[in-house]
Amino acid sequence: xxxxxxxxxxxxxxxxxxxxxxxxxxxxxxxxxxxxxxxxxxxxxxxxxxxxxxxxxxxxxxxxxxxxxxxxxxxxxxxxxxxxxxxxxxxxxxxxxxxxxxxxxxxxxxxxxxxxxxxxxxxxxxxxxxxxxxxxxxxxxxxxxxxxxxxxxxxxxxxxxxxxxxxxxxxxxxxxxxxxxxxxxxxxxxxxxxxxxxxxxxxxxxxxxxxxxxxxxxxxxxxxxxxxxxxxxxxxxxxxxxxxxxxxxxxxxxxxxxxxxxxxxxxxxxxxxxxxxxxxxxxxxxxxxxxxxxxxxxxxxxxxxxxxxxxxxxxxxxxxxxxxxxxxxxxxxxxxxxxxxxxxxxxxxxxxxxxxxxxxxxxxxxxxxxxxxxxxxxxxxxxxxxxxxxxxxxxxxxxxxxxxxxxxxxxxxxxxxxxxxxxxxxxxxxxxxxxxxxxxxxxxxxxxxxxxxxxxxxxxxxxxx
Numbered sequence: 001x002x003x004x005x006x007x008x009x010x011x012x013x014x015x016x017x018x019x020x021x022x023x024x025x026x027x028x029x030x031x032x033x034x035x036x037x038x039x040x041x042x043x044x045x046x047x048x049x050x051x052x053x054x055x056x057x058x059x060x061x062x063x064x065x066x067x068x069x070x071x072x073x074x075x076x077x078x079x080x081x082x083x084x085x086x087x088x089x090x091x092x093x094x095x096x097x098x099x100x101x102x103x104x105x106x107x108x109x110x111x112x113x114x115x116x117x118x119x120x121x122x123x124x125x126x127x128x129x130x131x132x133x134x135x136x137x138x139x140x141x142x143x144x145x146x147x148x149x150x151x152x153x154x155x156x157x158x159x160x161x162x163x164x165x166x167x168x169x170x171x172x173x174x175x176x177x178x179x180x181x182x183x184x185x186x187x188x189x190x191x192x193x194x195x196x197x198x199x200x201x202x203x204x205x206x207x208x209x210x211x212x213x214x215x216x217x218x219x220x221x222x223x224x225x226x227x228x229x230x231x232x233x234x235x236x237x238x239x240x241x242x243x244x245x246x247x248x249x250x251x252x253x254x255x256x257x258x259x260x261x262x263x264x265x266x267x268x269x270x271x272x273x274x275x276x277x278x279x280x281x282x283x284x285x286x287x288x289x290x291x292x293x294x295x296x297x298x299x300x301x302x303x304x305x306x307x308x309x310x311x312x313x314x315x316x317x318x319x320x321x322x323x324x325x326x327x328x329x330x331x332x333x334x335x336x337x338x339x340x341x342x343x344x345x346x347x348x349x350x351x352x353x354x355x356x357x358x359x360x361x362x363x364x365x366x367x368x369x370x371x372x373x374x375x376x377x378x379x380x381x382x383x384x385x386x387x388x389x390x391x392x393x394x395x396x397x398x399x400x401x402x403x404x405x406x407x408x409x410x411x412x413x414x415x416x417x418x419x420x421x422x423x424x425x426x427x428x429x430x431x432x433x434x435x436x437x438x439x440x441x442x443x444x445x446x447x448x449x450x451x452x453x454x455x456x457x458x459x460x461x462x463x464x465x
Contacts, residue, residue: 067233070098071164072147076137077155078106081115083278084155088123097164100124102144104137132462134226135242135252139465142241150236154227156278157184158200160207166273167230170218178265179231179257181224183210186279190221191269203276210274217271224267226253227277231260238324239263240369245304245459251297255458258305261312262455264322304456306423314420314453325370328455330430331414332388332400336363337371338465344385349377358382361433366457367465389434396444402427402436405445410437417451426456 073091077084084103091101101123105112107130116125126140138152149168153159163182171180183193193210197203239259246252257267305311315323326348333345334353342353342363350371357363359382389400396416397403403411403418410427411418418440421427431437 067148068098068100068146070100070147071149071151071168071230072100072102072141072145073151073153074102074104074138074141074145075153075155076104076106076134076141077108077112078131078137079108079110079112080155081108081110081112084112085115087153087155087157087159088119090158090160094159094161095164097168099164100145100147102126102141104128104141106131106133106137131248133244133246133248135244135246136462138226139241139244139460139462142236143465145233148233150231150233152226152229154277157228158203158276160204160211160275162211162213163207163273163275166211166213167270169213170215170268170270170273171230171232173215173218174266176264176266177268178235178260178263179224179229179267180270181227181229181267182270182273182275184227184275184277186277187225187227189223189225190219191225193274200276207274207276210272212272214272218268219271221267221269222261223254223257224269226256228275229253229256235260235263235265237369237373238322240325240367241458241460241465243304243458244461245300246297247293250294251301255301255304258308258311259325259455262315262328263324264315264318303425304423311422311453318452323452324373325455325457326374327452329457330400330412330419330454333430334358334361334363334385334433335366335371337366337368338460338463343371344380345374346377346388348374350374351377352379353385354379354381358385358433361385364429364457365460367460369465370457397438397440398435400434401438402431402434403440404437405440406442411440412454413448414451416448418445418448419451419454421454423456426454429456430454 073095075084075087088101088103091099103116103123103125105116105125105127107128113127116123116127119125124144126144128137128140132140141152142150149171151164151167167180167182171177181191183191185193185195195203195206197206239256242252243255246255260267301308315328326345329345331345331347335343335345335350337343342357343350344353345351389398397413399413399415401413403413405411410421410424410431412421412430412434421430
């Protein structure tokens with residue numbers, strides 16, 4: 001039995017061994033296929049991830065830049081947390097239109113930052129480490145804004161029933177309208193509305209009766225105060241930021257209004273809209289410094305614009321519609337973005353500059369808003385830029401030369417036309433490195449056509465605009 005059983009055991013064992021090998025080989029083959037798949041998947045993942053990440057980032061940025069159909073309400077603030085809270089509560093109560101609230105805090109010390117942190121998710125905000133002034137605060141808010149319209153609002157205002165709807169109705173009634181502002185109880189100029197209310201409850205009752213939509217009460221003006229100012233994003237893209245050369249407050253809204261008018265747009269007071277304004281709280285906080293700041297701002301405005309009253313007439317007859325700010329800059333110029341990148345502007349195209357700079361020609365700082373809408377051309381070398389202003393046609397001054405007329409005004413010769421600098425400051429900004437100033441022959445001056453005036457770009461102190 002043992003002998004007979006031995007072979008039987010062996011015979012019985014053989015199939016088991018064969019079957020075991022078969023199962024193991026199948027497992028090995030399956031494992032090999034899984035390993036191959038895993039290695040292939042991993043290789044494909046690592047090969048595709050960077051490209052997919054970049055595509056996703058680009059798509060996200062493009063989507064972010066698309067205007068959202070609503071109004072971005074931008075509130076610069078410095079201390080006065082109680083007034084800011086009242087302003088925001090009034091917006092939430094009386095603004096059914098799609099909107100977002102953006103608050104820029106200029107280094108307040110009264111708990112404003114803590115209040116904004118507590119409102120996270122209900123509004124967007126930025127807390128600055130120092131007071132960068134009204135213009136600086138507004139610019140940071142405009143940079144963050146996503147709305148198809150932008151509204152600048154002082155922190156010491158209380159909005160009312162129907163306020164935003166009325167302002168939007170006025171703005172969208174005519175494409176020629178660039179800026180719209182309401183009436184109020186505390187302001188200088190045409191927007192002042194006499195009132196007799198003695199409490200916020202009475203104020204809101206007055207505003208409900210006042211804010212009845214009525215286009216016959218809209219009226220054109222040459223100045224809208226920046227306590228409440230509405231514009232389209234499309235205009236902002238063509239106009240650019242507020243000028244940060246103005247200190248803390250005052251005159252920067254006058255500068256902004258003038259630039260809007262130079263582009264061919266009108267300013268309108270919506271006489272059917274009233275909001276409450278406490279008035280000049282942040283500026284009054286400067287105390288005795290207020291007069292000095294106002295004086296310096298007036299001086300800067302005068303140096304920048306010269307005879308500002310006559311300027312809108314020089315751009316009023318442009319046949320091709322509304323201008324953008326670039327049309328009021330030289331056709332050829334060396335400029336620099338906030339990242340330090342140099343570009344050579346030529347005929348509405350920005351050409352990257354090879355090398356660290358152009359000897360003898362300082363670059364003019366422009367904002368990303370101004371630069372990003374221009375197409376990018378081929379790179380140029382410094383030597384090509386240096387020779388651009390040395391060429392001249394027979395009987396004409398060198399292209400890009402500065403010329404001084406008998407009226408003592410400075411002009412730029414550009415493609416057979418004369419373009420007047422609006423002020424010595426504008427000539428100083430754009431004229432460095434150019435030939436001249438050369439005397440302008442009176443006969444040549446009478447023969448050459450006049451081009452658009454040349455304005456100075458805004459001063460930007462922030463390193464992210």
